[in-house]
Amino acid sequence: MPRSTSNDRRVLVIGLGRFGGSLSEELVAHGWEVLGVDNNPRRVQSYADTLTHAVVADTTDDEALRQIGAHEFSRAVVAIGSHLEESILTTSLLVDMGVPNIWAKAVNRRHGRILQQIGAHHVVLPEHDMGERVAHLLSGRMLDYVEIxxxxxxxxxxxxxxxxGRRLGDSGVRATHGITVVSIKRHGESFTYATADTVPQKGDIIIVAGRTNDVERFAELR
Structure with a gap:
């Protein structure tokens, strides 16, 4: 029987380096129970008082994973980055155990493709994605950027x-620029949904959605 994930607030995080450690602390802050695992005793000790549980284990060993109850989790994150063999072996073992929701960190696209091929459900490239995001922010007028x-x-x-000063419905931005204004923020107010009747004012901050090139071109308009 597949494990239910709807009410399960437990996460297994393997690898407590900068990415895994930061992720674990953020999850705990949002009310999740986190079992953090690393093969470095000093690193595990540094998170002993922060995470729900923190243990030392060799996650490339099937028996070691079962001893910490990895097969009982519905969500797992493989945050091992620099040791590709460990990352791939650990992910493969979790797949074999039937963990239904596996997130795995990749250091490059080739690594990511391998993780997907062996069964990881989600692959993230934090360094690559952050580099790409900063490049977009540095090279244009965008205040923030997220590639979906x-x-x-x-x-x-x-x-x-x-x-x-124009209703968005009358502005023709979708037809002219290929983007959709999805949200708007006035000075001193919070973001709210944008509708066809929304009339942007000078100084408003907007969030637009569309193809990457269209979003970039629109952000360059004065």
Whole structure:
């Protein structure tokens, strides 16, 4: 019988380096129970008072994984980065155990493809993704940028003069620029949904969605 994930607030995090450690602390702060695992005793000790549980184990060993109850988790994160063999072996063992939701960190796209091929359900490339995000922010006028998937992104920018004082429904931004304004924020207020009747004002911050190139071009408008 498949493990239920709806009410399960437990996560297994393997690898307590910068990414795994930061992720674990954030999960605990949001009310999750985290079992942190690493083969470095000093690293495990440093998280002993922060995480729900922290143990030393060789996660490339099937028996060691079973002893810590890895097969009982519905969610697991393989945050091992620099040791590719350990990352791949650990992920493979979790797949064989039937863990239904496995997230694995990759150091490059080739590593990521291997993790996907052996059965990881989600692959993240934190260094690559952050580098790409910063590059977009440095090279243009966007205030923030998130790529949802390949060639589709959300961009945070200031409303350009072209749409100020006009109903979004009348501005033709989707037809002209290929983007959709999904949210808007006025000075001193919180973000709210944008509708066809929304009229942007000078100084408003907007979030737009669309193909990456379209979002970038729109953010360059003055």
């Amino acid at each position: 998937e390949e060639n589709f992104a959300l961009g945070k920018t200031r409303a350009p003069m072209e749409i100020i």
